[in-house]
Amino acid sequence: MSKAEMCVLDGYCFTNLGEIKKNLTAAELYEEIVKNGEGKIADKGAVVTLTGRCTGRSPNDKFIVEEETTKADVNWGKGNVAISEEKFERLFGKLKAYMQGKNIYIQECYAGADEKSRLKVRVINDSAWQNLFARNMFITEKDESKLANFAADFTVIGCPGFHANPEDDGTNSEAFILLNFKKKLVIIGGTQYAGEIKKSIFTVMNYVLPKMGIMSMHCSANIGEDGNTALFFGLSGTGKTTLSTDPERALIGDDEHGWSDEGVFNIEGGCYAKVIKLSPVQEPDIYACTQKFGTILENVVMDEKRQIDLDSDLYTENTRASYPIDSLPNIVESGKGGHPNVVIFLTYDAFGVLPPVSKLTVPQAMYHFISGYTARVAGTEKGVTEPKAVFSTCFGEPFMVWHPSVYAKLLGDKIVKHGASCYLVNTGLTGGPYGVGKRFEIKYTRKIIKAILSGEINKSEFIADSVFGFGIPKTLGDIPTDVLHPVESWKDKDEYMEKLKSLAKGFKENFKKYEAVTSAEIIAGGPVI
Known part of the structure; x- marks a missing residue:
């Protein structure tokens, strides 16, 4: 023109x-x-720009x-x-x-x-x-x-x-x-x-x-060869993009979806991945996209020979890659999937008290969905070592227009109607709080996700947590019991219980602002102290 x-x-x-x-x-x-x-x-064809x-x-x-x-x-x-x-x-x-x-x-x-x-x-x-x-x-x-x-x-x-x-x-x-x-x-x-x-x-x-009666969701979604669809909710740093980009499953989308009467659909046509310290071994498909024509790399460092350095945080830790979803090798071209049979809430618990996997009842799932919990540590501030609990309702509070109860009702109704199983997966710390504990090994997290998606986890015997009430598998394949049950990995069991109850109090304090318009059944899905 x-x-x-x-x-x-x-x-x-x-x-x-x-x-x-x-x-x-x-x-x-x-x-x-x-x-x-x-x-x-x-040098490999991506556009590098600074914001x-x-x-x-x-x-x-x-x-x-x-x-x-x-x-x-x-x-x-x-x-x-x-x-x-x-x-x-x-x-x-x-x-x-x-x-x-x-x-x-x-x-x-x-x-x-x-x-x-x-x-x-x-x-x-x-x-x-x-x-x-x-x-x-x-x-x-x-x-x-x-x-x-x-x-x-x-x-x-x-x-x-x-x-x-x-x-x-x-x-x-x-x-x-x-x-x-x-x-x-x-x-x-x-x-x-x-x-x-x-x-x-x-x-x-x-x-x-x-x-329109359609649930809008800040989540990723993929589908297996058996046609079973899974949703992954989670805030930044919990592994949402990493865990949903699975070579054994086709990616529907990595960030934004709708759930209608006909199933799940991607809202987007591309991916916007955080790429700081991206591993070509752990995340080969996403890494490959950073080397392709059509990709935009935001605030990624590039040398005079036009070679990029994904490990550098010179400009920011929030380095990003924007690329069309068809840059990935294993996607659902239509951007659509069936009704999910699995809903996974991802969290990064820096207090080291939540188990790596918990099975949730529907009221518990709605409670955790409304809460949207993860934890962060101000590692860039000298002397600050204590983690901070972060609650972002519906795992995407800045983007939600209606009251959280509207989204919770839509999601709850669809979970019940289509019989989806719900799990809370912690990709954070174990063995102690930040500064003492270590992050769950990715190999165990991947085994847990695989057991959930295959249904293998349903063969486990579940034990109810004394504070949060969700079900923790007594055993799960060859995953060590001190991984499945964090209390076993803490040297001081009393300190573990003190930290667990402290986190539960944080949940209850945060949830007070939702209680007036939330059903008693969902409120009962929260922790008991």
Whole structure:
């Protein structure tokens, strides 16, 4: 498309835009990236780019426009902060003025592999590399005739170089991510972190899918040769991507899914993997993607010979690779699977007290889903050695629009209807808390996952935990009992019980904010002290 004085996109008028470049291929976008000086090409073909000040999401800079169509639906609070329609319009006007004279890139794509519920998404960027990111992460349309008549359901405009004025615009910083459900528009500025593009649309899907009776989920999914589908919920660092990318099972998707009356479907068309210290031995398929044409490497160090260093955290520990899902060798091309027979909640327990695997009843599963527990240690802060419990409801609190009870009911109903078994898998520490204990060996975690997926774990005798109540297998194949039962690996058994009860108190304290709208049955699925 050539330069135009007036351009109307999705009903929004833009004036004096530069050249409009629409639905460019990856190769064409590569040329634009190099020409614009937005990134460099690594020796194996990936694009390497830096995101500057923002090397991760800016959760405090996300706002939802408060208006009559969604005001009563949104679970307003820390994760969903309101901004007025007037402030949105004023900032949008400034953004359109900023775009004058700039070349823009457009990708027209889909969010959702399910044709009945998918969103048509138009992504508009003033940088080619972010447009390539959108092409990687969403589902592309190969049919030119459909693209010719493409009418977007939602539009994302991302211009990292445009900064808000917090005092004038009502934002918290120069960065902003504003979602307007009434106008079906997202505007992003002040941050070059491309993950905001995909997560803004995931937030949109977390609003629209439940209205259709479809469960939206921050999880990965894969399927075995027997057709059995498994879901893996988990926060960053718990092993969600690693454990779901299994050479013996086909990957449906690694981060965002829906669960409809017909089964599970991927929301995305790509993967956005964390690649710091990525192992070519433990994660060969993901590692191979970092060496491929079409992959974007964010904040990865590259030397003068264009060789990348995945071990370096020079810019950030949150180094990322964005690549189309078909870059992986074993995927479900349709992006769809059947109803899950297994649901796995992953956690990294840095207190060293949770077992590596626990079987959950449905109320227990809902309790842990609403809690969304993991633990982190501020290892970069000198002298800080104590782990910190982190609770992110539904294992994705920043992206959930409705109250957590809405998602919990949807998930619980589907688990019951389709007879899915639920497990809590701890990939964290054993033998003691942080500084003493060691991480569960990956070989044991993989054996546990394999036993769950094959059904072999059902042959075990389960013992109820005295505090959390979930079932711990007495034995499981050749896995040592001191691995299955953490208390056996602690030298001081009394200290173990003290830490276990302390963690349980943290669960109960966190859950207080959900009790008013949560059934007594689910509340009873929590720990008992």
